[in-house]
Amino acid sequence: MKAILFDAPGSPEVLRYDDAPDPTPGADEVLVRVRATAVNRADLLQRRGVYAPPPGASPILGLELAGEVLTPAGPWRVGDRVMAVVTGGGYAELAVVPVGMVMRIPDSLSFEEAGAIPEAFLTAFLNLFTLGRLQAGETVLIHAGASGVGTAAIQLARVAGARVFATAGSPEKCALCRELGAELTINYREESFAARALDATGGRGVDLVLDFVGAPYWQQNTAALALDGRLQLIGFLGGSAGQIDLGPILAKRLHVTGTTLRRMPLPQKTALTADFVAFAHDRLASGELRPVIDTVYPLHQAAEAHRVMEANRNAGKLVLRVEESVTQP
Structure with a gap:
């Protein structure tokens, strides 16, 4: 062959x-x-x-x-x-x-x-539902929303009845995320996704974050999460090492999970x-x-x-x- x-x-x-x-x-x-x-x-x-x-x-x-x-x-x-x-x-x-x-x-x-x-849909399904325990009515923040896994995750979360927020790196990619069902899109090159997510939830934060970036997003991810929120680590495109504050894990009772399909x-x-x-x-x-x-x-x-x-x-x-x-x- x-x-x-x-x-x-x-x-x-x-x-x-x-x-x-x-x-x-x-x-x-x-x-x-x-x-x-x-x-x-x-x-x-x-x-x-x-x-x-x-x-x-x-x-x-x-x-x-x-x-x-x-x-x-x-x-x-x-x-x-x-x-x-x-x-x-x-x-x-x-x-x-x-x-x-x-x-x-x-x-x-x-x-x-x-x-x-x-690969895209099973990875998204695993992290949204099997591990992320996403329920109808909850809010999920999906990073790299225009990626293969991101585009799958937006659709799966939408049909499951969740509110979907997504980050992407260009106006065109943000538009694609909205077309697929994201209620809120955030250009991470231009604004704080944590601030936008908190504002959109009245300060409560999101229930679940799907993150492909890793250490550089830790502070904003934990800031954007609600009490008892879940952070699913799928990749480390921005690196896996850095100085991070573990305080929010205890203060917000956060659950952090990593997996590779x-x-x-x-x-x-x-x-x-x-x-x-x-x-x-x-x-x-x-x-x-x-x-x-x-x-x-x-x-x-x-x-x-x-x-x-x-x-x-x-x-x-x-x-x-x-x-x-x-x-x-």
Whole structure:
């Protein structure tokens, strides 16, 4: 099969489109002919050599995919259109997926649209509901609202009946967040998101914050949270180290949780997948929820997609279309 490979960590230029061994599915796995995958921040970190895949995972980049089943297992049959989160291997013509992680693609969605769903929507669902315990009527502040996870989180929170605030770095990205259902958008380059969030809640603060930035946002995040508020740490784009004040954790009885979907035990990810499908499949089929795609690139242009994400030029997902033919088993 063809795949995107690299021999040593580095810039996007280290990525190459080349031959790789075909993966072999285990007893509880399906082999998928990948039609589309998408770029995630974790892919950039892995390429740079600072985020190794978990033990046993494919060293090939790619944490999500959409395609067709080639070898049946469990309820899945040859030709089924499916999508899934994977621990690696998405940037390839073939990939193996545990049976419990496989999700059926709604008939109304293309492979490219489906390839933009799994990692973003499952990450958002995990942090909003499973860990963040967001309820209807509560208020959530979503950072990086125009990112893949951000655009998914805004929609999921909206359909769950929450008030949604979002930050973004340009007027255009703020407009996208409002289009998706954010009641309040804040350009973090121009104003204090904590001050705006407090003002919009009459000084009470928000119930939940989804943060991708890390240490630089700690003070504003804790200031923006209400009593018994929850802070979900999803990433550290601004760095993980710095001088922080722990006082608000005690004073406000705050709950701070960090997680990475990639390293969750498989039984937990399987349960998460089932919960997400029950909540979102019909909504994706009807268009009530939708993946937001910035650009679709052919797989061999993965390096360019990495450059775009590193420059923070995308709004929504960067999808890689896998068009090459493979010999079916």
